Amino acid sequence: MVGVTVSLTDDDRCPCGSGDTYGACCGPLLAGDRPAPTAEALMRSRYTAFAVGDAGYLRATWHPRTRPSSLDLDDDLRWQRLTVLATHAGGPFDDGGEVEFVAQHRSAATGERGRLHEVSRFVREGGRWFYVDGDVGA
Numbered sequence: 523m524v525g526v527t528v529s530l531t532d533d534d535r536c537p538c539g540s541g542d543t544y545g546a547c548c549g550p551l552l553a554g555d556r557p558a559p560t561a562e563a564l565m566r567s568r569y570t571a572f573a574v575g576d577a578g579y580l581r582a583t584w585h586p587r588t589r590p591s592s593l594d595l596d597d598d599l600r601w602q603r604l605t606v607l608a609t610h611a612g613g614p615f616d617d618g619g620e621v622e623f624v625a626q627h628r629s630a631a632t633g634e635r636g637r638l639h640e641v642s643r644f645v646r647e648g649g650r651w652f653y654v655d656g657d658v659g660a
Contacts, residue, residue: 528574537573538566539604552579557651561612561619561644564651566604569625573601585645585652599627599636612644612651619644619651 530537532545540547548570550556551563558564564583571579577593584590603626612619625638642656 530574536566537570537601537604540566544570552576557649558583559614561616561642561646561651562606562609562621564644564653565621565623565642566606568653569601569604569623572625583651583653585647585654588655598630600630602626602628602635617646619646
């Protein structure tokens with residue numbers, strides 16, 4: 523499965539739940555116009571990439587030592603909401619950080635709801651944040 527592609531305009535609300543518009547939030551990150559300034563911003567932009575079906579961005583922001591050789595997104599899932607529960611480090615002057623979040627989704631085919639609860643780990647190298655891995659919780 524290739525994944526569903528969703529087009530957003532700069533004036534649409536950003537899927538990451540920040541309250542900002544896509545053009546003022548995750549849009550420039552996904553477009554490659556600027557890197558994420560914090561681990562949380564990278565995590566939010568990666569959620570948005572899942573929501574719009576941008577596997578290329580997901581692979582590009584995955585640390586090379588843990589990045590899968592390919593990434594197929596599930597075109598049945600519609601990502602509905604992101605809630606950031608906690609952050610540890612991951613600021614503009616840190617080299618690592620963790621973000622705990624819950625991402626809710628729904629099956630387009632069945633309407634069944636689901637959630638992903640994860641503590642994600644990030645590292646900053648060469649001024650860029652990368653997703654390393656995460657622990658999936660209940």
